[in-house]
Amino acid sequence: MKKADVFDFFRRLAEANPHPETELESGNTYQLLVAVVLSAQATDAGVNKATRRLFAEVTTPAQMVALGEEGLKEHIKTIGLFNSKAKNVIALSQALIDHHDGVVPGERDALEKLAGVGRKTANVVMNVAFGAETFAVDTHLFRVCNRTGLARGKTPLAVELKLEKAVRQPFRLHAHHWLILHGRYICKARRPECWRCPVVDLCAYKPKTPPPAVAA
Structure with a gap:
C-alpha cells in the first residue's frame, strides 16, 4: 500500500472511531x-x-x-x-x-x-x-494487514515490524486498536463485509464481498 493510501486508510478509520479503546475491562x-x-x-x-x-x-x-x-x-x-x-x-x-x-x-x-x-x-x-506506540498483532490485525496489503508478513513479528515503518503520526498510538476492531467487526475472517467498509477502495482484497441481498 502506498504511503498516501496508508495515511488515508487510518484517517478514515480515525474519523469513524476517534477514540478507540480495548474492549477488555479492567480497573488498573x-x-x-x-x-x-x-x-x-x-x-x-x-x-x-x-x-x-x-x-x-x-x-x-x-x-x-x-x-x-x-x-x-x-x-x-x-x-x-x-x-x-x-x-x-x-x-x-x-x-x-x-x-x-x-x-x-x-x-x-x-x-x-x-x-x-x-x-x-x-x-x-x-x-x-x-501510552507506548506499539502494535499488538493478534489474529484480527494479522488478517487485516495481509488481506488489505497494509503490511503483509508471514509472521506476527514481520507484520509488526512493517507497521512500525508504515504507520505515521498522528495514528501510531491507536493504530493497532483501529485494525483489531476493523477485523473484529467488518473485515471478518470468513466473510469480510466489504459493502460497509470505509477503506474498501484502498484494500487489495479481491473479489469484494457484495451485500447480503445481492449475494443471495
Missing part, C-alpha cells in the same frame, strides 16, 4: 495485564464475563496470590486453557511482588519475563497502560 494496570493474559485464544467478551466478579475481589498481585490457583480457576473456568492460565497468572503475580514491588513494569523486556506474557501481550499493556 495489573488487572489489564491479567485480562490480556487470559484473552489468549479467547474472546474479550468471554474474558470480561469471567473477570467482572474476579476483579471486584482482586485488584493487586498480593490479593491474587492469596486467592490461589484453585480459587482463580473457579473464576475463570469458562475461559479456554483456564488451567494453564491460572498457573501463569499466579506465577506472574508472585513475580511482580518479588521483583517489581507489586507494580506492573512498562518495559517490554521486563513484561516478557513474566509467566504467560509474550510480545503481543506486552505490546497491549505498554500501549494501553503506558
